[in-house]
Structures are given as structure tokens and as C-alpha cells.
């Protein structure tokens with residue numbers, strides 16, 4: 001079926017990004033780790049090293065995935081898979097797919113998050129496992145994740161061909177696009193183990209929280225104290241991730257889950273890019289205990305928390321509006337809306353409501369602005385000696401600008417004239433008056 005290729009970039013963009021991601025991302029992850037941990041967080045120092053030693057230099061610093069690294073990944077992955085299956089949770093339905101399939105989930109993310117963090121800190125507190133070991137083997141862990149996740153993506157590709165879990169699956173007719181963008185929208189193992197919930201939420205997002213705590217503990221063990229910069233960074237990242245798990249069932253209605261198929265793009269990204277790049281500001285701070293002072297630290301913290309709240313409120317507003325069929329209050333008033341009809345791939349006519357007031361009346365993807373600002377707030381405790389702690393913010397900005405365009409294109413082909421009406425009413429994409 002052609003649906004997979006219809007909703008994504010052109011073939012040329014797909015090939016270019018596929019080849020770039022496959023060839024550049026693995027060395028980038030290793031070089032990022034090397035720069036943060038062994039080169040004072042300095043791109044220049046790493047660049048000088050590579051200039052002197054060339055490809056052999058890259059080979060020399062590339063850690064071999066050790067047994068300890070594989071063990072850490074396996075124990076963490078198995079623990080998260082167990083929690084996903086075993087913890088109780090409310091039955092939740094995802095949005096109806098283009099083929100009329102409604103995925104059913106068990107909403108136990110917040111419980112899994114709490115159990116994970118309590119277990120991890122408890123293991124450290126009672127002297128059973130020292131999280132500093134994870135930091136000390138970080139390069140080997142990333143190196144193992146690079147390889148392991150690639151093999152996992154091959155498994156997803158084969159599963160999509162041989163044993164798809166639902167009707168929301170199919171080939172675009174092109175091996176590379178199938179591997180890169182994925183074959184299945186809702187791959188599962190058995191009836192209830194949802195693979196995308198595992199890769200995106202329980203492995204990717206959870207590893208972000210676990211590594212944030214790891215960096216804090218490592219700094220504490222090295223210096224006997226945690227710097228205020230590290231505290232601000234960790235608190236903001238943990239609040240953001242807590243918000244994510246609080247709202248996890250809402251995430252199951254977003255593009256990542258309801259539109260992007262399980263392939264290299266999303267799964268490799270969540271399994272490798274999230275633990276390495278998303279955690280990188282904290283990774284930098286381990287060796288750079290910047291002292292901010294109470295006033296600055298509290299100011300950054302307050303602005304960061306406000307951004308996380310606004311981002312959450314945008315998502316909440318949209319979901320509340322859709323859940324109540326527009327019968328809710330938005331900023332104290334009845335919402336203004338567009339009743340948009342569209343045709344499914346089966347030829348049925350359906351309607352969706354588009355909110356045109358509140359945050360969604362400021363710009364069509366306003367929620368990305370506080371998301372980017374929040375990321376800036378947990379990066380800025382590193383101050384301005386090096387660029388690398390800001391790499392995540394720069395990457396996120398590019399990702400979200402691209403995502404806003406992808407989403408606009410998808411909604412435009414779904415809602416046609418109704419989307420045009422929305423664009424006329426709300427002309428800006430992310431920043432009102434600017435873009």
C-alpha cells in the first residue's frame with residue numbers, strides 16, 4: 001500500500017536523511033560522548049584530535065561494546081518490559097487509524113516511571129548498585145546501543161513483512177523507505193506488548209530520566225556535592241519527563257505514535273539519540289560543576305518550569321477540546337473551532353474538530369516554542385564556555401521546525417479546504433507575528 005510513502009518527505013529527502021543518519025549519527029553519538037567526558041566538552045579539542053589522528057583516531061576512541069554495557073542495557077530493557085506488562089493501569093484507546101483500527105493500551109507509564117526511579121535511587125542508597133558505573137561505561141553503552149538498535153530495526157522490518165500485528169501495516173514498495181520510515185504503525189509482540197510504547201516511552205524517555213539521575217550521582221561521588229547548575233538541569237529535565245509520563249496516554253495520540261511508523265527514523269532515534277543527545281547537557285555538567293548562585297539558579301528554574309507548564313497546557317487544551325467534542329472552556333470562554341471533514345483510506349467521511357482559540361489560536365504549533373525554551377533553560381546552567389551543551393536545543397529547534405512543516409503538510413492533505421480556513425484564521429506556524 002502507498003500510505004506509508006504518501007505521508008512523508010519526498011524520496012530524495014528520505015534517501016539523503018537516511019544515508020546521513022546511518023553514516024553520521026553513530027560517529028556523532030560517540031564523538032559527543034568523547035567530547036563531553038574526555039575533551040572538556042570542547043568541539044575544538046575533539047576537532048584538533050581528529051585532525052591529527054584522522055580516521056584511525058576515531059577508531060581508537062570508539063569504545064567496544066563491553067559485556068558490562070550489554071548487561072546494563074539488557075537488565076534495564078528487561079526491567080522496563082516487565083513493568084510495562086505487569087503494572088496495573090487504566091485501559092486507554094488510541095485514536096482511530098486510517099484503516100479503522102483502534103489500538104488499546106494499558107496506561108501504567110507514571111507507575112513504571114516512579115518504580116524505576118525509586119528502584120534506581122534505592123539500589124544506590126543501599127549500596128547494591130552504584131550508578132557511577134553507568135557513567136563510567138557510557139561510551140561502551142552508546143556503542144552497544146548503536147549496533148543493537150540497528151539490529152532491532154532489521155527485526156522491525158522483517159516483522160512488518162512476515163508477521164504484522166494489525167491492518168495498519170504495509171510496504172511502500174521500496175526497501176529503503178520501508179526500513180527507514182517503518183512498515184507497521186502499531187507493532188506488537190503477542191497481543192499486549194506494544195513495541196513503540198517500549199522504544200519511545202519505556203526505553204527512550206525512561207533512559208533520559210535514569211541518566212539525568214546518574215549524572216547527578218556521579219558528580220556527587222566525584223566532588224562530595226552537587227553544584228546548583230546540575231541541580232537546576234536535573235530538576236527541570238525530571239519535571240519535563242514526569243510531565244511526559246503523567247500525560248503518556250496523550251502522547252499515544254500524537255504524530256510519533258499515531259502517524260509515524262516503527263522504523264529506523266523513530267525507533268533508532270528513541271533508542272540511541274534520546275539517551276545520548278537529549279541527556280547531553282547533564283553529561284557536560286558532570287565535569288563542569290558551574291556555580292550559578294541562588295538568584296540565577298532560581299530564576300532559570302522558574303522560567304524553565306513555566307515553559308514546561310505552558311507546553312503541557314497546550315497539549316492538554318487540544319486533548320480536552322477533542323475529548324469533550326468542543327464542549328469545554330478555553331481560557332474561560334467557549335472555544336472557537338472549525339468542523340473539518342475528511343475522507344479515510346476506506347472512503348468513509350469523518351469529521352474532526354480544529355481548535356482555533358487558546359494556545360491553538362496563537363499559532364498552529366505554538367506548543368513547540370515553550371518546548372524549545374524549556375530545553376534552553378536546562379542547558380543554560382552550563383553557561384557559555386562551550387557550544388556543545390547547546391547542541392540539543394539547536395537540534396530540537398531544527399526537529400520541531402521540520403515537524404511543524406510535516407504536520408502542516410499532512411493536515412493539509414487530510415483536511416484540504418478546512419485546513420486552508422485554519423491557516424487563514426491562524427496564519428503563523430510557531431511564533432505569532434514571526435514564523
Ligand code: NDP
Nearest residue numbers: 253254255256311315318352353354355360367368371407
Ligand atoms: P500533536 O500530535 O500533539 O499535535 C498535532 C496534531 O494535532 C495534528 O497532526 C492534528 O492531528 C491535530 N491538530 C492540529 N491542529 C489542531 C487544532 N487546531 N485543534 C485540534 N487538533 C489539531 O503534536 P506533536 O506530536 O508534534 O507534539 C506533542 C508534544 O510532544 C508537544 O508537547 C511537543 O512539544 C512534544 N514533542 C517533543 C519532542 C522532543 O523531541 N522533545 C519531539 C516532538 C514533539 P489530527 O489528525 O488528529 O487532526
